[in-house]
Amino acid sequence: MAKEKLRDLDLNLLIVFDALLRCENVSRAADELDMSQSAVSHALKRLRDQFDDPLFIRARDRMVPTPKTLAISDYILEIMRLTRSTLLPSSSFDPDNADWTLTVALGDVGDMVILPALARHLRAHQAQGRLVSVPATSDEAVDLLATGKLDIYVGIMDASSSDILCQKLYDDHLVFICAQDCPLQEEISFEQYEEMDHILLQSRSSPKSGQFISQALQRNHSPRPPKIETPYISSVPMIVEGDKDIVAVVPHSLAQYFCRTAKVRILTPKFYLPPIAINQYWHKRFDKDPFIVWARQTLRKILSSSEISLH
Structure with missing residues (x-):
């Protein structure tokens, strides 16, 4: 039987x-x-x-x-x-003649910075298919990648499993944003930072980023807890633009987005803050899959070109 x-x-x-x-x-x-x-x-x-x-x-x-x-x-x-x-005879993927759905998890920052550039790229190249962005933490992404419910995760992940493969996309540098009428000029020293109130973004979809920022500030012996802590990324520039005595530390790519959408500007730290390595992750089962190979190459192409401003 x-x-x-x-x-x-x-x-x-x-x-x-x-x-x-x-x-x-x-x-x-x-x-x-x-x-x-x-x-x-x-x-x-x-x-x-x-x-x-x-x-x-x-x-x-x-x-x-x-x-x-x-x-x-x-x-x-x-x-x-x-x-x-x-x-199958074809060893490559043709996005123009295939019916496909690319499912990605980019986190809050990626949805604001990477997703629009990816959507523009696919539209400009008339790729036939669907792009789906889903909310998933790095821990949730491990299981989603394994089952094929998620194609690629972008962000920071503790990829201790040998089943999860990784490729670095870019380094994002930490900067501060402040109100346009903030008394500080273009830079901020650690002493000036100590005198200011500050906001900490603890994104629920990208908790590792918030942890990274907290640890980076602690390395400089930051004496005070944040005045405001929020999981909502959209609230950060709204709070900052209305208070000249408060700053927020965010990735530079996100700071540039905030400068376009709110009345804030960037302050460059005069003290060292380590860069955030942003990677793309996928399951080894799909490492040679032509569709996943194409998706990874597309993301790398976009993030290394002028289609997106990261620095």
């Missing part, structure tokens, strides 16, 4: 399995695969018969994977990876 089921296994069903696992919704999976909902439902029925398990159970507005699904998902994703990398 097992041999008969294996002989009847249709690789197209595994594509539906993968889409359902990532989308957790029949309608969204159908849209991604350019199939009708009834066709996806029929494929799911065949999958259930094939594996003798419900595989996905409806819970409110999503399809929740069963223990059986979680147990076999790694094997199925590996089968798909091997099929794409070794059996």
Whole structure:
């Protein structure tokens, strides 16, 4: 019986399995695969018969994977990876003639700085496909990358797992922002910083960045806790522009964005603050996947070109 089921296994069903696992919704999976909902439902029925398990159970507005699904998902994703990398004739990815969805997690800073540049690049090159940015902390991203629900994570990650691969994209330098009528000129000394109130951004989607900034300030023996601590990135320039006696330390790329959208300006620190290394992360299972290779190369191209200002 097992041999008969294996002989009847249709690789197209595994594509539906993968889409359902990532989308957790029949309608969204159908849209991604350019199939009708009834066709996806029929494929799911065949999958259930094939594996003798419900595989996905409806819970409110999503399809929740069963223990059986979680147990076999790694094997199925590996089968798909091997099929794409070794059996299919094309070894490259053509974004102009493929139906694709690129799912990235960029954090609050990346959504403001990187996402617009990525969207402009894809539109300018008339790439056919969808770009999806999802909220995910670095810890959450590890599991999402492993299951294929997330293609690339950009930011800071404690990638202790050998399954997560990493590539440096750029160094972002820490600077201060202040109100336009702040008495300080273009630079700020550590003594001047000590006399000012300051805001600390503790982004919930990029907690490692907030930790990095806190540790960088502590290295300089900062004596006072921040006057204001907030997880909301959009509130920082609004607070700063209305108070000439308060400053915020943020990555330079974000400071440039704030200068365009609020009445603030940049102060360069006269004391040392270490740069933040911004990396892109992906799962080793997809290291040779033509689509993921193209996505990584595209991000590197954008961040190394004039399409985005980082310095």
